[in-house]
């Protein structure tokens with residue numbers, strides 16, 4: 001098994017159509033499902049909020065799309081931002097606003113909301129370093 005070659009942009013690639021593409025998992029599973037789902041944890045409201053705010057703020061070439069399951073259900077609600085490939089766990093409008101202001105506008109990271117950082121921090125707290 002291999003990870004394959006690193007995916008870097010080639011000079012032959014066309015320019016990015018969107019400057020930023022935000023995928024919000026809106027998958028919904030039946031209540032009581034073992035894996036849960038992002039929609040059951042509020043992701044549909046997060047998506048609607050982000051879409052409305054991006055329009056309101058006039059952010060150009062930023063697209064927010066509803067995604068199906070991104071396969072990190074237990075850690076959700078998940079959003080994934082390309083081209084950076086950064087995952088966030090966003091559970092409220094306030095957290096969504098922080099991602100808009102810090103990541104999409106300022107070009108920084110909302111570090112404490114980053115999904116992988118949250119997983120590392122929670123496993124650090126429990127003393128469990130396996131990932």
Ligand code: FES
Nearest residue numbers: 025038070072073
């Ligand atoms: S339900 Fe959202 S990642 Fe699977």
